[in-house]
Amino acid sequence: MRATSIAPLLCLLAVATPVLAQQDQPAIKLGGKTLELATTGEQRMQAKIDGEILEEDAFIEVETSFDDGSRGAAVLLVSDGGNGCPGNYVVISVDDGKAVATDPFGTCSDNAEASADQGIITVRFPPIGGRDGTVYHWSFAKGLEPPAAEPFQPKPGTSWANANALIGKYPWEALDNADVLAAFKALLGPDYETFTNYFGKGDPMDATPEGVIVGDCFDDSAEDSTNLLIGIDPTGKRVFVAMQDGGEAPRLYPAQEQWPASLQEQLKQWPQ
Structure with missing residues (x-):
């Protein structure tokens, strides 16, 4: 039985087509607002705040989020369900009652490690298979910054x-x-x-x-x-x-x- 690896850049390890897992997900509090993810009658998913659709795709999943009461942000994995691009990422943020979303970003891979620390979101595609990784940062101060490369390194002591x-x-x-x-x-x-x-x-x-x-x-x-x-x-x-x-x-x-x-x-x- 063949296993999926690092696609499409390297066709990621153990990737399943995310649209197969489509389902409603719990609401998330962001800056006094509520981010809701729901499935439509056309078997698509929407990310909404106060009824406003901020993102719609075949599949949406919250990867990580933070909320300090007055403002907050969440990282969403989004996919159109196709084989050519398993997924990209979107940051939805709420500041002073206003909700906005970034354009989708990433490497057309759904294997990113997403984290939020002290109001800074990091979306990291780790180096693998001899290829450099890619790291994105988002913050209220700077928004979505240009990606930075993370050089691939072999395991120390191997020969x-x-x-x-x-x-x-x-x-x-x-x-x-x-x-x-x-x-x-x-x-x-x-x-x-x-x-x-x-x-x-x-x-x-x-x-x-x-x-x-x-x-x-x-x-x-x-x-x-x-x-x-x-x-x-x-x-x-x-x-x-x-x-x-x-x-x-x-x-x-x-x-x-x-x-x-x-x-x-x-x-x-x-x-x-």
Whole structure:
């Protein structure tokens, strides 16, 4: 059974289409007003204050909120229910009796960590799969600020010596190992970013009889599905990559004749 990972930037881990969980949710107090979320007769959801519709979408869910009596704000996860963009975020705030909402923001991913502390809201998309994270801040003083990047970092102390611990992990988790990450970057060069974009839905990695750790995944968020196959040889301290976009011929790194026999067999199962 395949598991959803980090979509669509990396097709997030364990993401379920949020519209399936659509239901009325408890009202929330914000600055002396009441934020209500309700389902319409057309199976859509609305976020309302004093009858004013501040946000409407296929799915809305409150992620976090704060209220100090005179003013308050809430972070909403919103989604149109499509596969291409699992979700974005909206901040609804009330100050001096006036309710306003930001435009939707985010990375088209519903895996953000939302928090509120001393009147500042943080919506953080953590670094994962070799890709930098993104952090948004909102406050009454500054409103929604431009996003800031949070650099991806492998796990401290990881190396070829413990690369076998990646067996049973998902392909994108291979980049948590510092030596494996460096090897993929060296092998792929300018194609490294494309490589991380191809992470999508996949199975946990396994090892071949030769001891090569292998995993594959695919991204079906676009019209043409893309495929990714990776191999990690802890003994030889080498990595291997095959990337295929739609009906195009696979791109192999390094050349196929340099691949171990067990990975050659994996390639035979790919569409040609």
